Amino acid sequence: MLAVIFGDKYSLHEVIRYYWPILPVAFVVALVATPICRKLALRWGIVDVPDNDVKTHATPTAYLGGFGILAGVLAGLAVGFWILISRESHIAAGVASQTGGYDARFQDWRILAGIGLGAVIACVVGVLDDIYDIKPWQKLLGQTVAAAILLIVGVCPNLVHLFGFIHIDLPEKVNIIFGAPIVLFFILGATNSLNLLDGLDGLCAGVTAIIMGAFLLLALSLATWDHSPVGDPVRLIVCLALFGGTLGFLPLNRHPARIFMGDAGSMLLGFIAGTVMILFTERMGRWSVGAIIIFGLPILDTAVALIRRFINKRPLFISDRGHIYDQFMDRGLPLKRAVGLSYILATVYAIIGLAVAQIRFRYALAAFVLVVAISGYMAWRKGFLRMPPLDEKTSD
Secondary structure (H helix, E strand, C coil): CHHHHHCCCCCHHHHCCCCCCCHHHHHHHHHHHHHHHHHHHHHCCCCCCCCCCCCCCCEEEEECCCHHHHHHHHHHHHHHHHHHCCCCCCCCCCCEEEECEEECCCCHHHHHHHHHHHHHHHHHHHHHHHCCCCCHHHHHHHHHHHHHHHCCCCCCCHHHHHHHCCCCCCCHHHHHHHHHHHHHHHHHHHHHHHHHHHHCCCCHHHHHHHHHHHHHHHHHHHHCCCCCCHHHHHHHHHHHHHHHHHHHHHHHCCCCCECHHHHHHHHHHHHHHHHHHHHHCCCCCCCHHHHHCCCHHHHHHHHHHHHHHCCCCCCCCCCCCCCHHHHHHHHHHHHHHHHHHHHHHHHHHHHHHHHHCCCHHHHHHHHHHHHHHHHHHHHCCCCCCCCCCCCCCCCC
């Protein structure tokens, strides 16, 4: 089985031996920074007040947890940056990928810098929303700026490979033009999906940790096959950084949570998760399909919430208890079990995504359609799309 997942170009040890310090550094920095952020939030009065409806926590709880995660992520990226510029090898030289998908003018360290800058922007936009409740268009504008930075540093889907299946030669400039809306779609979609998933203690952070763990395995698999001299190290560094940062935040976010990540954290997590999915499209195929399936639970939760409101003729952006985790609790599950069940679902999608990434592209597409169909059927069969009469609430 391992021979199928991991290639024979490099061993797993050869791939991870340079990068493993990123994980503990990101973890420790986030673990230390999170309680500091909590103290600052309480001192400045940046707290989330319960409303006994959508916000069901018992007491006002500190925000700014997103900055604790950000500190861990930036520390991890900094270690990765140092590794890249200090190693005298092909992965440090900024050699362009032979398969396309990245602009040859940009080195891998510049891509890391762009991802770090985009993460800071996403986090700042989120904290502004936490404090000032900014308008939706302002949040979308900030997310769009973060997505634009990815394009500037050369992160773009490789549609050249995809069009090659139908024997069409796609010029590089056209690839960028077509790829730009895809980048924007991934960033906006992932950012807002994880923002909507942030509803219970430890839920969003734990699910993201599971997703990033699976992304890390997928990145390791690609690296052992020597898939890309630029993409492989970037994927590994980003996955390790967010995985460690999220794990470092979780101890204070588990029920009963002493700090919330807020929009600052959920937008940060969504931006990086969306970025990683884009990085897996460097060679559009089974790897990108597998990555999307791994991200399946946030997609499912967002789809259920929106479709439920649509078919019941409710405003799409009016908050209610229609998310999957809310419905778990409304059906009698205590909070910890609802979160635990969500973790299980996230793990199932992760396992399926990793398996799909090992099969041929045409079969991966068929498997993707099957996963979507089964997920939709189960949501309908279990009654997650039904909605009793509810009063309108404030917007998500």
